Amino acid sequence: MAAGLFDLSGKVAMVTGAGANGGVGHAIALGYARAGARLIICDIDEDGLERTRSELGDAAVLAMRCDISRDDQVEALFAASNANGCAIDVLVNVPFVFPRRSQPHEVTLADWERMFEVNVAGYFLCIRAAIPGMLAKGSGAIINIGSNAGVSALGRGAFAYSCTKAAVHQMTRELAIEYGRRGIRANAILPAQMRTPGLASHLANPAFRDGVLPRILAGLPMNRLLEPEDMVGPAIFLASDAASAVNGVLLPVDGGNLAMNAGGSPGEASA
Numbered sequence: 687m688a689a690g691l692f693d694l695s696g697k698v699a700m701v702t703g704a705g706a707n708g709g710v711g712h713a714i715a716l717g718y719a720r721a722g723a724r725l726i727i728c729d730i731d732e733d734g735l736e737r738t739r740s741e742l743g744d745a746a747v748l749a750m751r752c753d754i755s756r757d758d759q760v761e762a763l764f765a766a767s768n769a770n771g772c773a774i775d776v777l778v779n780v781p782f783v784f785p786r787r788s789q790p791h792e793v794t795l796a797d798w799e800r801m802f803e804v805n806v807a808g809y810f811l812c813i814r815a816a817i818p819g820m821l822a823k824g825s826g827a828i829i830n831i832g833s834n835a836g837v838s839a840l841g842r843g844a845f846a847y848s849c850t851k852a853a854v855h856q857m858t859r860e861l862a863i864e865y866g867r868r869g870i871r872a873n874a875i876l877p878a879q880m881r882t883p884g885l886a887s888h889l890a891n892p893a894f895r896d897g898v899l900p901r902i903l904a905g906l907p908m909n910r911l912l913e914p915e916d917m918v919g920p921a922i923f924l925a926s927d928a929a930s931a932v933n934g935v936l937l938p939v940d941g942g943n944l945a946m947n948a949g950g951s952p953g954e955a956s957a
Contacts (some may be wrong), residue, residue: 787843
């Protein structure tokens with residue numbers, strides 16, 4: 687009985703940013719397939735998208751290139767989904783951009799605008815396109831990938847990125863209030879630093895590995911970087927009947943980062 691609560695059989699899930707050269711979206715798409723869902727996936731990386739489609743096998747209903755910051759491309763994605771007769775039960779918004787780490791006074795307007803175009807407007811465009819179908823069904827689950835950076839300040843040039851994630855968190859709460867009575871739940875998963883391909887590339891840099899990484903690990907009581915697969919269980923839970931009363935939640939999946947006082951020293955008894 688308990689296992690059935692997490693069964694996604696019969697559900698159609700759209701996962702944006704699901705290309706295999708990424709991290710979280712790829713892992714969640716594969717995890718949803720294992721839980722029984724059928725998948726609609728998109729990414730701007732066509733090679734990575736094709737690899738994910740191949741890995742999903744028969745669970746893949748549609749794989750389509752889409753830049754979620756482009757209204758016309760999002761419309762085309764949902765039109766193709768509708769043409770396949772797929773009413774979406776679950777929408778997972780994953781993609782983000784982080785052009786460069788800059789002090790707030792050094793952030794260019796172009797970088798600021800691009801981060802908001804993808805990290806915030808892209809989520810909004812997909813949500814806006816998904817909601818009419820969910821309203822017609824009387825049910826649906828929206829899952830946004832947020833960040834610990836949208837809750838507490840990271841520094842290290844994360845200013846603009848953190849602002850976008852704070853916007854995603856508030857977007858999630860507002861959706862939960864607007865649509866909860868109509869059967870649509872909205873929640874967000876808040877990871878901490880994760881071993882995505884982007885971060886993995888920095889680990890080859892001695893300055894990052896010896897300077898920044900120890901500081902990151904000092905803020906993770908589990909004393910390890912998170913892995914994309916760590917997000918799969920929470921994403922299945924939030925999409926499933928097990929979370930039928932979970933709405934408007936910002937769920938930290940961060941190894942204890944947000945639970946830790948900034949002055950804390952994990953594992954030490956001295957003051």
